[in-house]
Amino acid sequence: MRICTITVRAGSKGVPGKNLRVVAGRPLFGHSVVQAARSGLFDEVVVSSDSPQILELAPTFGATGVVVRPPEMATDTAGKVPAIAHAVRETELRTGRAFDVCVDLDATSPLRTIDDIRGAVAMFEASRPDSLITGAEARRNPYFNLVEELPDGTVAVSKTPDDAVLRRQDAPRCFDMNGSIYVWRREALLEDQVVFFPSTILYEMPAERSTDVDSEFDFAVVEWLMSRRTDL
Incomplete structure (x- = not known):
């Protein structure tokens, strides 16, 4: 059995009230709920929030349940x-069911497609790691053109690779986590409550579906990209 969560805080410093701001005809968080519901993958689609307004709206986008997020988890x-x-x-207490696969869709990453969700879950279930994350190929590579400042200012x-990397194409592939989709084996999530395990794998997504809204600029980019979509 599979569960999908969408965890949505009421507050945001970077973009105040961003999860309720309308983009492409829905509040930002609503796109993730709709995608989960339309994917046909999940026995439960659950929204967790400290916002009464978000919890009230969630079922209108396809959520099968809501969970009040404790204050200490919403700071x-x-x-x-x-x-x-x-x-x-x-949700397990409410339904009396245990979920083998736990998926979370980030409410601020609405550019994913339903096929991305299906692909990530299929990859996870074929490989059976403890967790799966999503990401896009990094624009800068730490083996070639990503630098860090040392204590002396240099x-x-x-x-530093074992052998000199003369071309970016020869460097190991690196990825930017896009925070869009996370998948866990139930026991790994509930027992350890971390993202990374020795068995963690990555599902690759393109850059044009990997923007996470954390600033007004990000919101403007997402709004523009979603205005060009026909699958919403």
């Missing part, structure tokens, strides 16, 4: 994974 410094685990546990390539 600016609180991690997201404990809130996901909390939503899974609360800079150097972030990762």
Whole structure:
């Protein structure tokens, strides 16, 4: 059995009220709920939030359940994974069912497609790791053209390879996490409440579907890209 969570905080410093701001005809968070519901993959689609307005709206976009996010899990410094685990546990208590595969769709990453969700879940179920993340190929490579500042003010390539890398194409492939889709094995999520395990794998997505809304600029980019989509 599979569960999909969408965890949505009421507050945001970078873009105040971003999850309720309308983009392409829906509040930002609503796109992730619709995608989960339309994917046909999930036995439960659950929205977790500290916002009464978000919890009230969630079923109108296809959520089968809502979970009130505890205040201590909704602060600016609180991690997201404990809130996901909390939503899974609360839903299991409500439904009396245990979910083998736990998926989370980030509410601020609406550019993913339903095929991305299906592809990530299929990859996870074929490989059976503890977790899966999504990402796009990095624009800068730490073996070639990503540098870091050293204590003395000089800079150097972030990762020194065993052999000199003369072309970016010869460097190991690196990815930017886009935070769009996370998948866990139930026990790994509930017991450890972390993203990375030795077995973690990555599902690659293109850059044009990998923007996460964390600033007004990001919101403008997402709004423009979604205005060109026909699958919403």
